[in-house]
Amino acid sequence: MKNASIKKYFGNTPKSSIETPSSSSHANENNNKRSREEVEVSEYEIVGDPTLRKPINDYSINIREEVRRRYITKGACQPKAHNFPKTQICGQLRKFQKTWFDRFCWLEYSASKDAAFSLWCYLFPTGNRHGDEVFINHGFRNWKKAFENFRDHEGGQNSRHNHARVQFELFKDQRHNLDNVLSQKFKQDEIVYRVRLTAVVDVIRFLSKQGLAFRGHDESISSNSRGNFLELATLYCERNDEVNKAFNSKSYGNNQLTSPKIQKEIVNACAAEVRKIIVNEIKDKFFSILIDESRDCSIKEQMAVVLRYVDDVGEVIERFVGVVGGMLPTLVHHL
Structure with missing residues (x-):
């Protein structure tokens, strides 16, 4: 009997498992690469300049918390020693003031765009209101009334910025975070x-x-x-x-x-794994089926099934694959 016959007894092999070695190898490499991307965070992913960052929601959900954790550890981008450029606004030259960093701990500055951003709103975006988008994606550049605009962005207790602040603080306090406590218990x-x-x-x-x-x-x-x-x-x-x-x-x-x-x-699961090993060992070799039928005291038929074949070194191998009840059709269905 050939491989087609043994598939008759043990079921067809999925298409993916009989592809050529080269195609299978490429598929495995691609799958492994995607898996690594979904569970690993590269050090190059954590960018200091807010303008150059990838939106937090574009990260896979599997690594999003790790990305947040790394940005929190890194801290807000506040280059106090930077030489802030002046911009003509309403007839006067104005620039970003480093003293704003002391008043607003969430405030970030992008040197590449000369714009201000919010770290909290970036890590925990809760809406797409125009004012929020400015401090997350586009950057704020109106230095004339910057202090007042920063206060307006913070808003009241129900503002999106305040919701982001609460999530930020809960995320930092992992020990007392309910989600973290439950997660640790489940682990x-x-x-x-x-x-x-x-x-x-x-x-x-x-x-x-x-x-x-x-x-x-x-x-x-x-x-x-x-x-x-x-x-x-x-x-x-x-x-x-x-x-x-x-x-x-x-x-x-x-x-x-x-x-x-x-x-x-568990015994059935172990038996299934053993049968898989036997089938993979036979592959496309010739084999025969040995069946020994007997009846118990209740006159119930039981058949012991053994596969006999020759391995790669020329040794005759006999593998017991199970005991089934009934006639041959039942045996074929069982195997």
């Missing part, structure tokens, strides 16, 4: 869950490899022998403090990962 729960899941998978892999039964006749807490799975999991906890804490941590009853249903799901 800690995820770590505990991974430790618990890894321990359960280790126990299941051991029992499966040794061909041992999982369940016990009496799995109650008062039982002296609760079955191989629970007893081995208990021994694992006694030998490993981290696993013990994970199993004894406060978690919902359906999150302990010790129920028979969860055991079967």
Whole structure:
């Protein structure tokens, strides 16, 4: 039988996985590049001059908080030693005053455009009103009444600038930020869950490899022998403090990962991975199917299925792929 026949039993391979090595390599490189761009922030992304910055909402949502964090760490662009140029406004030469930096901590100056911007409104834009756009995208350049315009931009309690200020301060106070507290709690729960899941998978892999039964006749807490799975999991906890804490941590009853249903799901997942490895090992080689049928005490048919083939070094390999019930059509559907 050829590769087309083995696909009949194990399902068709997705188109992307049978592309030429070169096209697959280019696709993987492009995907990896896009993934890196979505989760990594380059040092060149953090620009001091407000005019040259990319709008905050143009960043991927995956890295937007990191961009904000870096700009906050860098601080507002306030070049106090800069020689501010003079501009003819209403018949008089006027220029940006460095003393404004002391009064308005959010104020930024762009040397390339000779314009003023708002760091808070840039990091946390809350609207597209004309006045806000000036301090975010275009830049403010009317130095005649600059101080009054800066005060007007700040506005009252419900102004967009004030909303941006509140978000700015909450973002800086990460320890007491509710979103951050919840995020940290979820991360800690995820770590505990991974430790618990890894321990359960280790126990299941051991029992499966040794061909041992999982369940016990009496799995109650008062039982002296609760079955191989629970007893081995208990021994694992006694030998490993981290696993013990994970199993004894406060978690919902359906999150302990010790129920028979969860055991079967993990076993089936392991079996599926093993079958994938066997199929990839056979590839387009010739193979044969060995089937041994038997009946249990309830006269229910069960078939043990084995694939036989020759590997790359000429050795005959036999791989057991599962036990299924019913006739051959059921076998084909199962595989």
